[in-house]
Amino acid sequence: MNPSIRRSLLMFVIAIAFAGQSPVVSAVETITFNSKDDDLVNGVPKPVRTVKGRILVEAQDGGLMLQSDDGRIWTVQPEQIIERSSDDQAFTPLTDNEIADRIRKELPPGFEIYQTAHYVIAYDANEAYVKQVGLLFEQLYKGFYAYWRNQRWRLPEPEFPLVAIVFDSKNDFLKYASAEVGDTANAVIGYYHIAGNRMVTYNVPNLNRNVSTIIHEATHQLAYNCGLQTRFADNPxxxxxxxxxxxxxxxxxxxxxxxxxxxxxxxxxxxxxxxxxxxxxxxxxxxxxxxxxxxxxxxxxxxxxxxxxxxxxxxxxxxxxxxxxxxxxxxxxxxxxxxxxxxxxxxxxxxxxxxxxxxxxxxxxxxxxxxx
Structure with missing residues (x-):
């Protein structure tokens, strides 16, 4: 199944659960909840999570759509919630360096960080390859904004750092990706994860033959981070x-x-x-x-x-x-x-x-x- 197909099905199921919801504007909240089976850290299931962020949507049954300071959107059903509290602090997205530190803790040992003007790229792949990917991302970023500017639409800069993960091998990619996109991982070389807000790919033997796929998924990431599209809204x-x-x-x-x-x-x-x-x-x-x-x-x-x-x-x-x-x-x-x-x-x-x-x-x- 194509990642986009899987995303569409997921959104349909979540939309049913959140029927009758209303947007929420409130203080920063801290939610402790039971995680899902596919919530992994360093390849190990994390049964309980505590996430601090802003509530995007609160359903009538108590279900929440919570956005953390790294840009990830968590969908939490009422039965998953263990504890909830709020404060009057302003919601502040992580900086590039802060998100780099968090990624290092989430990924297995051996991952390095390569930062470009607009991207934070975590990798355990060949550095020269990662720099090629980073160059593609920056070319897209520049061209994307220039294109819409020429259409008299001045899009805002992304609120959160743009994150990409580049694995060295396809096997490592599959281990990580299967938790997010299931069997689809076997049929793709990269994808944008709409909930996690990250672009994920691996060291493809011939980058030139797969440039289109990388640009395609990175375009999704940009569109959802610059205001052109709204994550989890009705985007045909x-x-x-x-x-x-x-x-x-x-x-x-x-x-x-x-x-x-x-x-x-x-x-x-x-x-x-x-x-x-x-x-x-x-x-x-x-x-x-x-x-x-x-x-x-x-x-x-x-x-x-x-x-x-x-x-x-x-x-x-x-x-x-x-x-x-x-x-x-x-x-x-x-x-x-x-x-x-x-x-x-x-x-x-x-x-x-x-x-x-x-x-x-x-x-x-x-x-x-x-x-x-």
Missing amino acids: MWVSEGLALFFEAPDFKSASRWRGIGNVNEFNLQRWKAYVPLRGRDSLVTLISDDKRFRSPETASDAYGESWALTYYLLKTHRKEYVDYLKRLSEGKPMRKMTARERIELFEEVFGDPIAKIDQGFLTYMRRYVGG
Whole structure:
């Protein structure tokens, strides 16, 4: 299962548990609670945790969504809570050095820290490889902010340090990743963990061949840390994945194999071309109204291809409206779900036409200018 599919299923289950919740603005709280089985420190289960942070959401049944000072979001069910207290201290995110110290305590011995201008990278891999990854992260950071600035959207800097973990071997990566993403770890070289707020990867033998994946997941991390998207809000998967696919397109003329934001993504263009002859008239409706197509192995590839194509089309032809659409979505609150009808209505409202007319323009543009 793709990490994004697993994230979507997790969010759906949590959303049910937090139905009827309300956002909370209060003092910093200290929560002691029973951990889940997959909560590991140095590979060892940690049965009880004490976390200090701010409450993002409190459900009617007493369940909490708590954000700690390293940016992690903890979902705590009422039966897990052992003790709870509050104080009047201001919530203060960790600094780069403070989060580096915390990571050293969480990871097995032997991990080093490499810091760039905007990233804290924990690694036990080859230092030269880590520096290549760090360079990619910084290229993305610069390009990402420049791109949205050019769209007249000045995004804030991340509130929390951007953290990445780079393992030396695939086996070590799998041991760590399987606790967070399950069997999906076997099928990926990296992922962004939306709850932990960290990018995780390993020393891939040929980095150049996997640049797209690293940029893709790092784009998710940036989007969720700069205000473009809100973690655990209703972020349609076609938007999240379409954006990451838009930014990931490789540039094989560049030494780093990545440079051109918004280039045609050839891999996903081929996905799109293969899907077009089979595409039903309601395809855009099903893509936008819910995330079911991403959750099924039978339809996920087509959904990814169409998400890239739709994002590419909108950013090339309806850029202002698309940015307005992202801004509307970014105002979403954690665990607040839109209905399928609300998703369609918002899309039609922002882009100014019925979805059938938008679909017609989309198909015409892709056929005429891109080859799909």
